Amino acid sequence: MIKIDNLSYSFPQKDLYNKISFTLEDDQHCAFIGTSGSGKSTLIDIIMDPERYMFDGKLEIDPNCRIGYVSQFSQLDKTKEITVFEYLGEDFIKLQNEITSICTEMETSSDIDPLLIKYQQALDSLDAIGGDDFESNLIKKLTLANLIKLKDLMVSELSGGEFKLIQVVREMLHSPDLMIMDEPDVFLDFENLNSLKNLINSHKGIMLIITHNRYLLNHCFNKIIHLENMELQEFDGRYIDYNFLLLQTKIEMQELSAADDEEIERNEHIIKKLRDRAEITGETSAGRYLKGRMKLQERLEDRRIKTPFVEIKQPNIRLVTNNEIEETIALKVNDYTASFDEMLLENVNFEIKSTDKVALIGSNGTGKTTLLRDIFKNTRDSIEIDSDIEVAYLSQLQGEILNTSNTILEEFFDAGFETRDQIKSYISSYGFNEEIINQKIESLSGGEKNILQLAKVSASNANMLLLDEPTSHLDTYSQIALEKAIENYNGAILMISHDYYSIINCVDYVLMIENKTIRKMSMRKFRKMIYAKYFDKDYLEIEQKKRSVETKIELALQNTDFELAKVLSEELESLIKLL
Missing domain, CATH: 3.40.50.300 (P-loop containing nucleotide triphosphate hydrolases)
Incomplete structure (x- = not known):
């Protein structure tokens, strides 16, 4: 077709x-x-x-x-x-x-x-x-x-x-x-x-x-x-199954690469000695042997190049704050009401501590984004933010936070960066290379715009983040990087999300919009609700175990413990069969 x-x-x-x-x-x-x-x-x-x-x-x-x-x-x-x-x-x-x-x-x-x-x-x-x-x-x-x-x-x-x-x-x-x-x-x-x-x-x-x-x-x-x-x-x-194949390939290739690294190091010493000997003595045989060793080195270097589907560079998303404070009530919402053509939220009350990581969930159209925007604007008497709290906002409408007619360079100059080198160094870890910093933001993909928003949010050094669907448009590698960043963040986060994995992996509890009000829900009760209403319990619990094993494999590879990685991959394969 x-x-x-x-x-x-x-x-x-x-x-x-x-x-x-x-x-x-x-x-x-x-x-x-x-x-x-x-x-x-x-x-x-x-x-x-x-x-x-x-x-x-x-x-x-x-x-x-x-x-x-x-x-x-x-x-x-x-x-x-x-x-x-x-x-x-x-x-x-x-x-x-x-x-x-x-x-x-x-x-x-x-x-x-x-x-x-x-x-x-x-x-x-x-x-x-x-x-x-x-x-x-x-x-x-x-x-x-x-x-x-x-x-x-x-x-x-x-x-x-x-x-x-x-x-x-x-x-x-x-x-x-x-x-x-x-x-x-x-x-x-x-x-x-x-x-x-x-x-x-x-x-x-x-x-x-x-x-x-x-x-x-x-x-x-x-x-x-x-x-x-x-x-x-x-x-x-x-x-x-495809993901598992990639992981198996990664284990095999990293094991080969580690062996190659040792061989390359040995070969470099031999090449240095042969080069010194050829320069001193001028022996033709030493020169020929040197050329042979250099060709071997080239072949070893070529083999070290990873396939594009295994060595995928995960962006280094960092959410940092330079203004950590002792635990306090960062945000209070008292008798908050929101309406458009009809009432969305009525007499809503909740508070968030300065280290809480919270997911705001609810059906489409129930007022989540309206509430988050009102908290960011902080112009309502029903919303009270601690005076030591600085707030940053990531919008699902990317043009609200990013000036899409700017280049990436212009956007970060506007955000307070002083030199081109400073901007280049900062955004390179987020996956933006030097060639595209003069590119208009409007020409970027949806995922790239969201990563750029995250880079801008982090640069603000705020100690409370309001994130509206932060995983939207992000590829799976960036989603996992964001989950790690949220986990390591030292401030408060209120995050609208419909991504089950991000909620389970990142937050302390859930605020759920239901019947025009908000109620606090523990993670245990959230899981129970998800199992009952939406997703299969066995599937999601096996997925969590699978993620845990994948994390252990990642650590084993970082420590070059390839035997452990292989044993864990067998455990992972048995979990995949259950799915």
């Missing part, structure tokens, strides 16, 4: 692909993964509209292939005054009306042949999207996604997460041969994430989905395409 062969493409500032190839065939549900900024969304743009891009290589798509597409940055049109049912059935209703109009026209027309052609074309178009079964298919999809309750609501009343799911349903109703989605999971609450999983798994046809969501990756895909450092790798099978 779709084939890419030896495709290469570059931006003016950056090479993206070096002769990459892959195929997608019937019924493959393919996860498209890779670090932020590696070019995943651009490759999808090339597939969607190849005429816009000057690339080398071949892109072959069946000319009859119907493509459905859900964008990464879909915006809810608040002015759209139609119901969800009308929005989903827009094309179906339009075709039905067209057929009725043609039939009416045929009753009085003297030249019926062109109308018959139009009539047949309209019937063919209707048949392509399910024909007379369209309405029942629509109801089935809404029921599967647990969205049937939204059928008669106005589109303008939907939350962002609900609208994203409705877009997925709309595209699927057109029965595309190839369904492409760019991070459809971003900002979805737990319930809607499960709905998306059900929709993906029920779809008959080829799917290509960019996602970094660990839950979806483990539950929805039978093929993995991994783009990294301009190269691409295909894997037929589950993401969890």
Whole structure:
């Protein structure tokens, strides 16, 4: 259905692909993964509209292939005054009306042949999207996604997460041969994430989905395409098995690399002695032997180069504060109320200590972001922040915190940095090299913008962080790096998140929005709620054990204890079989 062969493409500032190839065939549900900024969304743009891009290589798509597409940055049109049912059935209703109009026209027309052609074309178009079964298919999809309750609501009343799911349903109703989605999971609450999983798994046809969501990756895909450092790798099978293969490869390669390091060091001593001897004596045989040793050294150095899919550089995300204070009440919220067209939150009360790490959770559209913004602005009498507390804010709307018309360099000069070298040194650990610091922020990927926000938040040295969906758009390596940074941070954090892993791995307790108020929930009760309502208990508990073993393997590799790493990988394999 779709084939890419030896495709290469570059931006003016950056090479993206070096002769990459892959195929997608019937019924493959393919996860498209890779670090932020590696070019995943651009490759999808090339597939969607190849005429816009000057690339080398071949892109072959069946000319009859119907493509459905859900964008990464879909915006809810608040002015759209139609119901969800009308929005989903827009094309179906339009075709039905067209057929009725043609039939009416045929009753009085003297030249019926062109109308018959139009009539047949309209019937063919209707048949392509399910024909007379369209309405029942629509109801089935809404029921599967647990969205049937939204059928008669106005589109303008939907939350962002609900609208994203409705877009997925709309595209699927057109029965595309190839369904492409760019991070459809971003900002979805737990319930809607499960709905998306059900929709993906029920779809008959080829799917290509960019996602970094660990839950979806483990539950929805039978093929993995991994783009990294301009190269691409295909894997037929589950993401969890692919990840295990990478880890096994990493253990093998690091063991080889450690042996090579010793050999290289020995060889360097021999080369030095031979070079000294050749210079002193001028012996031809010593010179020939020196050349042989130098070629051996080159081969050993070449072998040390790691594959781009194993040695992936994790950004060094740091959340630091230069203003640590003794434990105190950092934030008090008393009788807080928020409303727009209707009441969102009413008489909310809670407090957060100066070392608390807290997740704020709740369904899409319940007022989480509104509350976080009000705390950051600190202009309400119902919000009290300790005078020794400095607050920094990360927004899910990246343009709120970043001036996207700035270059990276300009953004950090504006943030108080004094020299180019200072900025270059600071952001390099976050994965931004010198070549792109003059690049406009608007040209960065969603993940790169979020990492840049985290770099800016950390540079503020604030001792209370308000983070609105900080893992959104981040690749899995950056998500894990952020979890470590949150764990090591010495101040207070209030974080909106729907990422189960980040919540479990990072926070002390949860504040849950329910029935227009907020209640405090222990991590034990949070787990119990998650198990009961959303995710399988056995799966999540095995996932936690799996993560623990992976951490031990990472430590074993850092200590070059390869035998322990191998034993632990066998333990990890037995856990994976349970999943």
